[in-house]
Amino acid sequence: MSDTLTIIRPDDWHLHLRDGAMLTAVLPETARHFARAIVMPNLVPPVVTGAQAAAYKERIMAALPEGMTFEPLMTLYLTEDTDPDDVAAAHASGMVKAVKLYPAGATTNSASGVTNFDKVRPVLEKMAEIGLPLCVHGEVTAPEIDIFDREAVFIDTVLDPLRRATPDLRVVMEHITTKQGVEYARSGDETLGATITTHHLILNRNHLLVGGIKPHYYCLPVAKREEHRLALRAAATSGEARFFLGTDSAPHTDPNKEQACGCAGCFTATNTMSLLAQVFEEEGALAQLEAFTSKNGPAFYRLPENTDTLTLTKSAPNYPKKIITGEGEVTVFDPGYPLTWGVVPA
Ligand SMILES: NC(=O)N[C@@H](CC(=O)O)C(=O)O
């Protein structure tokens, strides 16, 4: 087994960059290793229109340190008032690469999300017509549904009916966390993709809850039983075109994580490639890392693969424990074991 691995430069197909001082601090953490990212629109207020996405993209590019290259792939936050023609124009300009569906109340800053799916039908039909993917946070929000069942129930009661009603709609199941998610993704045709986060390959719900609650392991969808983590590892390392990396790196300051009602989100932008190389090596699948991080995503999004490379080497990396931001400190995801793969600086 060789001690270095060179892959096509990776992309992150699900990323939270936030805005303002937080954006400035976290953007280099992604741009250091990743060429592009699908940028989530759940700002306050959300990025709903093409004009808002264009302005957000300008703020991202203005925050990029000199000498770094990075391409933000913009998304629009789907609301019941979204205008199909605005979506089509934003797509036609090449700026917007996906529309994001949050069920109302499902996660951080999702209050403007969808409650009545009939109201967004014209937008979904337009997207199917123009081939623009819908990225879905797949959890139901009904209070009577157990939080550990919310993804599986969403698949049966919302996602499958939605795909049957609009069969040409291209859909990405974002941050799948269950074996039901893996099975459903596999059951689809080429209109269906699924992102998997780094942390859901590492955590099960015991890591979150046994021996004291770990606020930095709390994210949505919440980590599930071990059997689900194993199903995700098998899917991610399979090389199957359906599955690609979406880190869902979601920075919140430490005070916002470590409190009586802590925010959901794991910040993995900094060390994701090291974490993934170790996971893939453990699964005997280092040869599939490139498919997961650098090939399957562009293929689904109908974009070219990156032309430059990233080299990983078998030596303990040295990442900061926290990122200092203008809003406060953000803890970098700590898997609880030493990392064994580093990234060779470009
Ligand atoms: N994943 C999370 O736990 N949090 C994300 C929102 C999301 O992706 O659902 C965030 O924006 O903080």
Ligand SMILES: [Zn+2]
């Ligand atoms: Zn989400």
Ligand SMILES: [Zn+2]
């Ligand atoms: Zn997310």
